[in-house]
Amino acid sequence: MSVRLQLTLSYASFVTLAGVLLLAAVGMFLLNYQDLSRESMPGQVIISPSGSDLFRAFAPAAGVVLLIVLVFGLLGGWILAGRMLAPLTRITEATRLAAGGSLSHRIRLGGNNDEFRELADAFDTMLAQLEAHVAEQRRFAANASHELRTPLAISQTLLEASRNDPAGDPGELVERLHTVNTRAIELTEALLLLSRADQRSFTTERVDLSLIAEEATETLLPLAEKRGVTIETSGDLAPALGSPALLLQLTTNLVHNAIVHNVAERGTVWVTTGAEPDTVLLTVENTGEPLSPRLVATLAEPFRRGAERIRAGHSGVGLGLAIVRSLTQAHDGKLSLSPRPDGGLRVTVRLPAAP
Helix, strand or coil: CCHHHHHHHHHHHHHHHHHHHHHHHHHHHHHHHHHHHHHHCCCCCCCCCCHHHHHHHHHHHHHHHHHHHHHHHHHHHHHHHHHHHHHHHHHHHHHHHHHCCCCCCCCCCCCCCCHHHHHHHHHHHHHHHHHHHHHHHHHHHHHHHHHHHHHHHHHHHHHHHHHHCCCCCHHHHHHHHHHHHHHHHHHHHHHHHHHHHHHCCCCCEEEEHHHHHHHHHHHHHHHHHHCCEEEEEEECCCEEEECHHHHHHHHHHHHHHHHHCCCCCCEEEEEEEEECCCEEEEEEEECCCCCCHHHHCCCCCCCCCCHHHHHCCCCCCCCHHHHHHHHHHHCCCEEEEEECCCCCEEEEEEEEECC
16 A cells, blocks of 8 residues: 555544544443433433433434544545655655656755655755766766877877888887877876775775875975975874875875976975864975966866966876865865965865874
8 A cells, every 4th residue: 555545544543433432432421411310300200212222323323423534534634645745756756857867856845844844955965966976977087088088099190190101210109109108097097096086995094194295205306306396394293094005195196286387497395284183284385377266276176277287288187186186085184275375376185183
């Protein structure tokens, strides 16, 4: 049976039971009233029906009343159950639409703030999150396909040019193919790292961000010296819980980004760590060209690069800060980006402090 029918039968049964009890009480009252009337008038001849006659006279009327009560309970219960289950019907319809791929539908249930309203609001929130997630995944897949297609198209063009020009320099062809292939490998590894971060498929342990920052800066020090960039590291102990390898990747991406996207000469990168009562901080700042807040707000999106970065020839694969954001979220942290007043970028990672 449907829930509506079950509720209808429950309401009707309850109303009928109440009617039976009420009629039984009325019958008992009439019988007691008849006996009291006989006792209060002794010596008088009173012609009154007996108890059996009274019951036979009362039973048909009681049966009719019970039938009316039963019909009223069934009809009223069916209507009340339908009204009570109407929000559930709307939620079910929205669920079917979502299962069919339509995530733009919303229930938007009005009325009182009851359990059904809370369920509908929670379902609408879930649909909004799913719609945003699916849109982001589609956009990411399209961008990733475009980025992966680019090196493959370049490789195909180089090979066709070499085939049409047998007298060309094979060494130059190999070098250019090596560069293109390296970019494709870096992009693939970045995509795999993003997938790993989103799935949170890693074990956590106690990690000191200050040591991670020192290791990352030491690794990238030759690159900084090559580009004439100075790295300054400072800060206190910053114990957090997470994956040492992924947090090292996070810090390395930030420092590498700060080195590559810097001024042409005498640039500086500041790497600092700190601790607050419940959080630890990793901040990476660099000198550079002035950045608008609107541009900075988009730098952590996948495959988004500032125009001045592309012109500088260091566009990379466009996943550096996107990986940092995913790794931060995977560690239940928060990433914030802001332009420096004198030019450049300030990136702050806040992670829960280790107990």
